[in-house]
Every structure is written in C-alpha cells, then in structure tokens.
Ligand code: CTP
C-alpha cells in the first residue's frame with residue numbers, strides 16, 4: 108500500500124471532519140423513529156408474556172447504544188425464570204415465541220431456529236419497526252454496557268462508529284452470514300484502534316479504587332468487570348487523554364491501520380487488554396482451524412481475529428475466511444487510498460471516501 112499522508116493538509120482534515128459530522132446527522136435515527144421503537148418494545152413484551160408470563164425484555168445492540176443508522180433492526184433479548192430453560196431447547200423457545208407473534212398479528216415473522224443464536228424476526232404491525240428477538244445469554248447486555256461506557260468517554264468514538272458502519276454497509280462487508288463482519292465486530296475494531304491511538308482507555312484494566320486490583324465478576328463463565336463510572340475517570344486521574352486529533356485525522360488513520368498496520372497474520376485485536384495479542388498465545392492458529400473443520404464441529408476460523416471483550420474464547424471475526432478477508436482488507440485499502448489520494452483535497456473525494 109503506497110499512500111502519502113504527508114501531502115494531506117490541515118484544510119483537508121477540517122473538511123473531512125465537517126463532512127463526517129454532516130454524514131452522522133444525515134444517517135442517524137430520528138427522534139420520531141426512537142419513539143416508534145419504544146412503542147414496539149412495549150408491544151413485543153406484551154405479546155411475549157402470552158407465551159412466557161414471567162418474561163422480561165432487554166434492549167441491546169445499536170438501537171440501545173445510540174449507534175444505529177435510520178431503519179435499524181432492534182435487538183431484543185428475553186430472559187425467563189430458570190425452569191423454562193430446562194423445559195425447552197433454544198430452538199423450541201424460538202418456535203413457541205414465533206407462534207404467539209404470528210397469532211398476535213406481527214408481520215414478517217421468521218423463526219431462525221438453526222442459527223448459532225436462534226432468534227425470531229418480526230415487524231411490529233403498528234409501528235413497522237423490525238426486531239430480532241432471542242434468548243441470548245446475559246453477556247450481550249454486559250457488552251452493550253461496555254460499549255455504552257466507551258461511547259460516553261469521547262464523542263469522536265461515536266462519530267467514527269457511524270462512519271465505519273455506514274461505509275461497511277455501502278461496501279457490502281457487513282454481512283456475517285456471507286462471511287464478512289458484524290457491526291459489533293467493526294465497533295470492537297474501532298475501540299481497539301482508538302485505544303492504540305490513545306483516544307480511549309482500556310476500561311477492563313482500570314481498578315475500581317486506587318491500590319486495589321482488578322476484580323473478577325463472573326457471569327456465564329466470563330469476567331464482566333470493567334470500570335463503568337466513566338464520569339469520574341478524568342477527575343480521579345485514572346485516565347488522561349493526550350490525543351487531540353480531529354475526526355478527519357482519525358478516519359484517515361483508522362483506514363490506514365486496518366490496511367497496512369494491523370498484523371492480520373499473527374495478531375488478535377483485543378479491547379480487553381487494549382493491545383494486540385498473539386494468535387499463537389491464544390491457540391487461535393490455522394492448525395486448530397483445520398482440525399476443527401475436519402471433525403465437523405463449529406467452524407472456528409482465525410483469518411481475522413478480534414477477541415470478544417468478555418467471552419475471551421470467542422473470535423468475533425469468525426465469519427471471515429480466506430476469500431472474504433481478501434475482500435474486507437481490499438475495502439480498507441480502497442478507502443485508505445481514496446482518503447489519501449492527492450486528488451482528495453477540495454474535490455469532494457472526501458464524500459466518496461466515507462461512502
Ligand atoms: N453481539 C455479540 N456477539 C456477536 C455479535 C453481536 O455479543 N458476535 C451482540 C452485541 O451485544 C451487539 C449486539 O449483539 O451490541 C448487536 O450486534 P450487531 O447487530 O452486530 O450490531 P449493531 O450495533 O446492532 O449493528 P446494526 O445496526 O448493524 O444492527
């Protein structure tokens with residue numbers, strides 16, 4: 108990759124920052140849509156309780172985080188009394204839920220009983236809001252809280268997330284089902300990059316009180332501890348941000364990082380540690396990948412490694428194989444070239460680049 112950042116001017120970065128802010132405003136979900144989501148949430152809960160009277164409903168993912176683009180699907184998770192989990196398999200829970208959703212007049216009901224995490228997809232008849240409803244482990248609620256905490260530390264994070272999500276959808280590399288990456292993976296990649304760049308701290312390594320060690324809080328076999336009281340991060344002296352780059356500069360640096368700097372062959376992007384770990388050390392090597400495929404078990408691929416912050420044995424980049432890594436990395440390189448091309452200055456190429 109031969110791109111010459113040194114030619115980029117302060118005016119160009121200013122223009123990129125301005126255009127990024129405008130793009131975020133244009134693609135963000137409206138307050139009217141947010142109200143419709145709340146209405147849909149209540150109707151899903153009411154219907155779910157017809158099948159499971161003790162159900163509680165939780166909102167996670169981008170619409171809970173304020174990261175969603177317009178017309179996003181709402182991610183919802185039902186939790187039940189523990190008896191229900193003994194009485195039904197995950198697929199049966201989803202079937203039972205799907206039937207009551209259909210009977211209640213919900214539209215486009217689809218039961219994905221064979222997915223890794225079985226879900227029911229619906230469109231609320233009154234509001235038109237689409238929801239993915241599952242019975243996920245509590246960890247999705249904790250990782251949503253972790254992402255929320257990061258989003259409250261520095262506004263540049265949220266802006267970068269919008270740009271990267273929009274770009275990934277425009278370039279068709281945001282489809283885990285077809286071997287590319289989930290939005291969640293892209294968000295983790297953004298956090299990892301901002302940690303390396305000194306824009307964000309590593310919340311899972313910050314001790315609750317000075318002099319204490321980082322505790323272990325176990326939920327579903329994972330340590331879900333992180334420093335959540337982000338309002339006191341700076342005042343308590345636990346974190347000082349020294350990075351003063353603009354969003355424009357960070358956009359250019361982000362695409363360059365995943366084009367030319369991130370060590371795809373040996374490295375694992377780790378938000379948990381705020382560093383790049385080694386695939387070898389985690390046992391995330393190709394040998395293991397082939398062995399697991401032959402044995403016919405879950406395909407754990409390690410072409411692109413992004414560690415889940417809590418479920419540390421989970422590679423969130425799992426959907427990517429040799430071919431789709433070529434495609435994904437090719438898109439990073441393309442974006443980086445466009446952003447850094449000398450023609451970018453004052454020619455509107457910045458628009459094209461963020462698209
Ligand atoms: N999630 C997860 N593990 C994954 C994928 C997703 O735990 N491998 C959980 C995370 O809590 C994430 C949520 O599911 O926040 C939603 O994931 P996803 O739909 O990929 O991200 P969104 O931010 O909701 O993006 P989009 O707007 O594209 O739906």
Ligand code: MG
Nearest residue numbers: 168169180182
């Ligand atoms: Mg989602």
